[in-house]
Amino acid sequence: MLDRREALDRLLELVVLLDADMTEGLAREGLTVPRAHLLWLLHQNGPAAQRRLADALKVSPRNVTGLVDGLVASGHVARGPHQTDRRVTLVSLTERGASASAEMSRGHEELAELLFGEMTDRRFTAFVAGLNHVLSRLREGLQPAHVGGR
């Protein structure tokens, strides 16, 4: 049986591969991971004030300015005024941004199918159970520094 430590290494390898897969796919649409993340929020929740985006992304307002600048330049989003509060800038998807989001959603489905499609229900269920265990452990144990070599 695999060592706990080896299993962690394998899990970290998965993290690296997933990250590379996403980054590469996004690059084809002229997107980066942080920009796609912002796009995704608009896709899910509709137009939003930059401040809200900063909170949701857990990033500084300044940073959102930069991300939105990039997405405006690439034609994925547009800035507009808020109806009642003139301090606020509302960010919304353009048509290109909407189709890129839809494409992301499809890619997501495809990836799920690739990863889990040929898995038996039995194995899938067991895997999800382990995943849940690991996730709850991780959410609880945020205190100590669990450093890893990636």
Add this chain to the structure above:
Amino acid sequence: MLDRREALDRLLELVVLLDADMTEGLAREGLTVPRAHLLWLLHQNGPAAQRRLADALKVSPRNVTGLVDGLVASGHVARGPHQTDRRVTLVSLTERGASASAEMSRGHEELAELLFGEMTDRRFTAFVAGLNHVLSRLREGLQPAHVGGR
């Protein structure tokens, strides 16, 4: 039973949490993820030419110059000459770099214990089986763009 798509979302959430956990832990040692990755290679394989590091990290030689500059400034590594080839710069761990690596290794163990420690052998084995399945799928299916919202 959980949907395939939901399982993927949960897996991606795990990726985010693991990344955050690592990044935070490394920051306490004055390290970043890319620098720690470089350190880890030295820890595993001993002193190396920058060119080798660039290949291993899949990054440009120029980038390695920058990473090593930072690690030299923080006292984790030192540059030295190659014995026979005077073009080459050998990078090796300082004492601080070695102890930081050892600390990373301990953190790795702790994390493995946190994530899997209280898991039954049965569930652990099932999880690893699923992990292996997902990993091999991902390694094979590198062609298409599997874009995701992080």
Add this chain to the structure above:
DNA sequence: TATTGTTATACTCTATAACTATA
């Protein structure tokens, strides 16, 4: 001629601090 590492330049993500416009 080929290889190693550097300087030069540029882009992205990130942060804090100071400032403007509005509330």
Add this chain to the structure above:
DNA sequence: TATAGTTATAGAGTATAACAATA
């Protein structure tokens, strides 16, 4: 006085291209 977003400044990671030293 407080909030939204900007400009100013800075650091880190990344890339390509041109160049120097060495092989």
